[in-house]
Amino acid sequence: MRRLGSFLHDAWRIAGPYWRSEERWRARLLLGTVILLNLALVGMSVLLSYWNRELFNSLQENDAAAFWALLFWWRQTDSGPMPGFVFVAALYILIAIYQLYLRQALQIRWRGWMTRQVLDRWLAERAYYRIALTDPGTDNPDQRIAEDLRLFVDDSLVLGLGLMRSLVTLFSFVLVLWGLSGPATVFGLQIPGYMVWVALIYSLIGTGLAHWVGRALIPLNFNQQRVEANFRYALMRLRDNAEGVALYGGEADEKRGLLQRFQAVIENWWGIMVATKRLTAFTAGFSQVASIFPLVVAAPAFFAGRIPLGALTQTADAFGSVQGAMSWFVDNYADLTEWRATVQRITGFLDATEAARRAVDAGEGVRAEAAPRRDLALDAVTLALPDGRVLLEGASAGIAPGESVLVTGPSGAGKSTLFRAIAGIWPFGAGRVRVPAGASVLFLPQRPYLPLGTLRRAVCYPRDAADIPDAAIRAALIDAGLGHLAAKLDQEEAWDRHLSGGEQQRLALARALLLKPDWLFLDEATASLDPAAEARFYTLLRERLPGTTLVSIAHRPAVAQYHGRALRLQDGRLQDGRLQAGPA
Numbered sequence: 001m002r003r004l005g006s007f008l009h010d011a012w013r014i015a016g017p018y019w020r021s022e023e024r025w026r027a028r029l030l031l032g033t034v035i036l037l038n039l040a041l042v043g044m045s046v047l048l049s050y051w052n053r054e055l056f057n058s059l060q061e062n063d064a065a066a067f068w069a070l071l072f073w074w075r076q077t078d079s080g081p082m083p084g085f086v087f088v089a090a091l092y093i094l095i096a097i098y099q100l101y102l103r104q105a106l107q108i109r110w111r112g113w114m115t116r117q118v119l120d121r122w123l124a125e126r127a128y129y130r131i132a133l134t135d136p137g138t139d140n141p142d143q144r145i146a147e148d149l150r151l152f153v154d155d156s157l158v159l160g161l162g163l164m165r166s167l168v169t170l171f172s173f174v175l176v177l178w179g180l181s182g183p184a185t186v187f188g189l190q191i192p193g194y195m196v197w198v199a200l201i202y203s204l205i206g207t208g209l210a211h212w213v214g215r216a217l218i219p220l221n222f223n224q225q226r227v228e229a230n231f232r233y234a235l236m237r238l239r240d241n242a243e244g245v246a247l248y249g250g251e252a253d254e255k256r257g258l259l260q261r262f263q264a265v266i267e268n269w270w271g272i273m274v275a276t277k278r279l280t281a282f283t284a285g286f287s288q289v290a291s292i293f294p295l296v297v298a299a300p301a302f303f304a305g306r307i308p309l310g311a312l313t314q315t316a317d318a319f320g321s322v323q324g325a326m327s328w329f330v331d332n333y334a335d336l337t338e339w340r341a342t343v344q345r346i347t348g349f350l351d352a353t354e355a356a357r358r359a360v361d362a363g364e365g366v367r368a369e370a371a372p373r374r375d376l377a378l379d380a381v382t383l384a385l386p387d388g389r390v391l392l393e394g395a396s397a398g399i400a401p402g403e404s405v406l407v408t409g410p411s412g413a414g415k416s417t418l419f420r421a422i423a424g425i426w427p428f429g430a431g432r433v434r435v436p437a438g439a440s441v442l443f444l445p446q447r448p449y450l451p452l453g454t455l456r457r458a459v460c461y462p463r464d465a466a467d468i469p470d471a472a473i474r475a476a477l478i479d480a481g482l483g484h485l486a487a488k489l490d491q492e493e494a495w496d497r498h499l500s501g502g503e504q505q506r507l508a509l510a511r512a513l514l515l516k517p518d519w520l521f522l523d524e525a526t527a528s529l530d531p532a533a534e535a536r537f538y539t540l541l542r543e544r545l546p547g548t549t550l551v552s553i554a555h556r557p558a559v560a561q562y563h564g565r566a567l568r569l570q571d572g573r574l575q576d577g578r579l580q581a582g583p584a
């Protein structure tokens with residue numbers, strides 16, 4: 001019970017904010033309307049059950065006028081005026097259409113609001129990056145944002161409305177059945193409304209048995225989602241790494257891996273089939289029996305002339321409705337378990353983003369802060385790895401504006417990690433990095449990131465391409481030696497796969513020329529260029545961005561000539577040294 005309580009609390013933690021948000025009035029109005037229409041549908045089915053009874057009675061009494069009136073017009077009955085079938089059916093259809101339409105409108109609004117909120121949290125404080133480093137247990141954020149949010153909203157509405165409808169149906173038809181069923185005498189005891197008790201006991205036994213027969217399906221369904229996702233992920237990896245696989249000729253290995261994962265899909269599916277077969281044997285048998293069971297129980301009263309044919313059929317109908325409503329938990333078993341898993345995954349994800357935000361607020365790791373000064377300062381910076389290994393211990397240094405500094409050191413010494421700390425994204429370590437407030441900073445990593453979409457977007461990233469004139473973008477491309485791409489600005493391609501490594505680095509140079517940052521950090525940004533192109537790259541940077549402070553990581557000795565100073569990272573220490581400045 002405590003587990004159920006904390007689960008419902010989690011579900012409300014996810015769902016609640018929308019109903020208190022700025023969209024709350026529209027949301028509540030939509031939900032209220034959907035609930036009303038939902039209740040109206042139950043009311044319509046109660047009305048139809050009385051209508052049915054009148055129809056069968058008209059048949060039994062051979063009353064053709066009453067029969068036709070009940071179909072196409074209306075008729076006065078003992079319990080009041082009864083509208084004809086055409087009107088009842090038309091109204092039912094109208095309510096059913098709008099109940100679904102408005103529910104779907106609410107679904108997409110709710111999902112849209114939640115998606116925007118979760119994206120905000122995920123992107124704030126670079127939680128998307130931190131979580132991958134500090135909380136690897138929070139897997140597949142893409143699935144959580146795209147799929148789990150959708151499932152949560154859909155399941156919450158469908159299950160919530162379904163439960164409410166079943167409860168109202170249950171109470172309505174229990175009343176109908178109570179009114180129809182006279183008392184019965186069992187072992188000398190008079191039991192009023194005995195058909196109600198028969199229906200409840202019958203349904204409870206059915207629910208219990210269905211749970212017992214079908215419970216194996218719950219973990220199997222759960223597992224099916226997992227193995228399907230694993231298989232899909234492997235296919236996606238192959239698509240993303242098609243070139244690497246093709247160059248290695250790794251098709252046979254890939255096929256083995258893919259078939260292995262697909263085998264897990266097949267095996268679990270067989271488990272589902274066997275369990276479903278068992279459950280279907282039970283539920284099909286149960287519902288067949290349910291269709292004649294109330295007739296068998298009520299038939300003696302009919303044959304004894306105590307109830308007319310209409311009452312007999314209405315009894316069977318009401319019995320079926322009570323039993324159907326009682327079976328709600330059984331019918332929705334799979335969806336309930338799916339909803340539960342979804343709530344757990346979203347809660348875990350929200351907790352991880354919250355933990356990332358708290359860690360930043362608490363100043364854990366290397367703190368990067370904007371300071372009212374012109375230079376950049378490292379104060380007792382220690383860089384560590386997730387396993388605690390220390391890369392750099394208590395380093396202090398400063399870089400003045402306009403300087404050009406080369407960072408060197410053996411592979412794996414921690415040079416890129418030092419850049420990460422300066423960017424304020426490295427969570428392991430201690431100390432402080434003070435960055436000039438208000439200065440624009442651009443990092444060009446080893447592998448330039450190219451976003452999805454047009455080339456224009458790729459060049460201007462992370463600025464909005466709409467803010468930058470066409471001519472400036474073309475000029476930057478031409479300067480960077482990518483003039484042949486200037487005509488393709490609005491072409492959408494997988495540019496990261498289309499362009500060669502060197503072209504991608506030149507595109508990053510174009511980006512730097514375009515954005516004109518005050519501070520430019522280059523992490524082996526020319527590693528894929530030939531020496532002549534590398535020389536042009538640095539010369540151009542110095543010419544076009546004379547006021548920009550340049551900090552480069554590079555292995556090639558030739559790069560040193562474009563810098564005035566070197567910082568060497570080795571054996572956990574940062575050594576400072578002057579360089580003979582070259583053409584810069």
Ligand SMILES: Nc1ncnc2c1ncn2[C@@H]1O[C@H](COP(=O)(O)OP(=O)(O)OP(=O)(O)O)[C@@H](O)[C@H]1O
Pocket residue numbers: 133385386391409410411412413414415416417418
């Ligand atoms: N996310 C991570 N988790 C664990 N270890 C990491 C992570 N990122 C980097 N490291 C480790 O930190 C060390 C330093 O990496 P870093 O990329 O800073 O080195 P580097 O000096 O830039 O090397 P290179 O010159 O080869 O690019 C390496 O041993 C690397 O394996």
